[in-house]
Amino acid sequence: MNKDFSAAERLRYGRHFSLSGVGISGQAKLRAARVLVVGAGGLGCPALLYLAAAGVGTIGIVDADRVSSSNLQRQILYGEGQLGQLKVEAARARLQELNPLVRIELFPTNLSRTNALDILADYDIVLDGTDNFPTRYLINDACVLADKVCVYGSVFRFEGQLSVFNALLPDGSRGPNYRDLYPSPPQAGQVPSCAQDGILGVLPGIIGTRQASEVLKLLLGIGDPLSGKLLLYDALSGQERLIRFPKRTNYRIDTLIDYELFCGLPAQESLPTIDATSLSRMLHQEEAIQLLDVRTASEFARGKIAAALLFPLAQLEQQAPPLNKEETVVVYCQSGKRSARAVALLQAYGFQRVFHLEGGISAYTAKEE
Known part of the structure; x- marks a missing residue:
């Protein structure tokens, strides 16, 4: 192990060199x-x-x-x-x-x-x-x-x-x-x-x-x-x-x-997804989509996407939301994990065209900014 240090390194790591238990040999271990x-x-x-x-x-x-x-x-x-x-x-x-x-x-x-x-x-x-x-x-x-x-x-x-x-x-x-x-x-x-x-x-x-x-x-x-x-x-x-x-x-x-x-979650690769760019385009073109926010009420109050319906995941696990099962539904949460679970629930309720927003509202907000 190389224990040669330049003058710049000796100055930078000087407090480590003088510390018992670290010293020159310890700093060499860290560098390697x-x-x-x-x-x-x-x-x-x-x-x-x-x-x-x-x-x-x-x-x-x-x-x-x-x-x-x-x-x-x-x-x-x-x-x-x-x-x-x-x-x-x-x-x-x-x-x-x-x-x-x-x-x-x-x-x-x-x-x-x-x-x-x-x-x-x-x-x-x-x-x-x-x-x-x-x-x-x-x-x-x-x-x-x-x-x-x-x-x-x-x-x-x-x-x-x-x-x-x-x-x-x-x-x-x-x-x-x-x-x-x-x-x-x-x-x-x-x-x-x-x-x-x-x-x-x-x-x-x-x-x-x-x-x-x-x-x-x-x-x-x-x-x-x-x-x-x-x-x-x-x-x-x-x-x-x-x-x-x-x-x-x-x-x-x-x-x-x-x-x-x-862990009891649906496999991400098997779920229909939509990315933030595609959702932004659909909203700006005023395409017919239903937005479902499965976060908590406090999260929803801090910010949401367009005319989304709040329907927390805990509530979704008990009952289907009041949405048209024949129309496109885009589900989102903060980062995409809860919405993946929500897609599986909606599919079980008989919704045919349902997608979860990849990366959640965090990805969408970053895209819009």
Whole structure:
């Protein structure tokens, strides 16, 4: 491992060089490391900033989304000038400004069972900054199959979680993973999203920064990583709890599966979709379409598309909406996840021409801006 550092590097990383446990050899480990961050949102933004600032040599970013106004409350890599840009490209520009010595690799796509193993292959550690259960199980299983460590974080309202999965233990075995903590996902729709119930803007910063801290500990081989331990943080009380969980032996991960189906959601590739550009064109040409908003009333009050009918997903699961089943229906939510579920429900109710808006109102708003 190359331990030669330029004068510029010695100046930049001077506080690390003088820190016991890091020093020159530790900084060389960071420079040689490759870390993949999946999700450049609330958790990924602070983690990326501190990993780049610390001098992690190569950082990969996986995210297909574009920056929207609703992101700016908590996703601190972006500003007004980046609205509509791909998050991975906006993130790279900011990170290279922060530390031009770091290499940034971009994957402007959604992680899937067809690409996950190929994308993970060249990285040492994976940081999970995602916000949905199918992708969390996908990342976990891919890390297990590829022998990668996963640093997990999640946030909701005023609470956050943090853990390290599939860590390499001193005896050569692997520590517990996400399935040891959560063997099965919650029922679809049971856990509201941050778009539905909100999120304290600073909370992803707290958890995302601590994810970066766990990554640095693992790369440096120092401290006690959160393997087999789940840290629970309550922002309202400022209190933390540490829950220990064992490795289970009653299951095997042999292949990547259909995670949408596993989590009780319809497979995205089988659903009829419409993108923001096409919807915008249809509305401007005043084509005969019915718009259905399946978000909550509070989300609807903050903004909607044209003359949309509010019919929250929870209500849709109980009854059909008062729409013409023979005419085209376009369903949307905040990002496209709830609307995918809504399309399956509407099809079951007998609607023939129903589409869900790819990327939700976030994508549409970015297009219109």
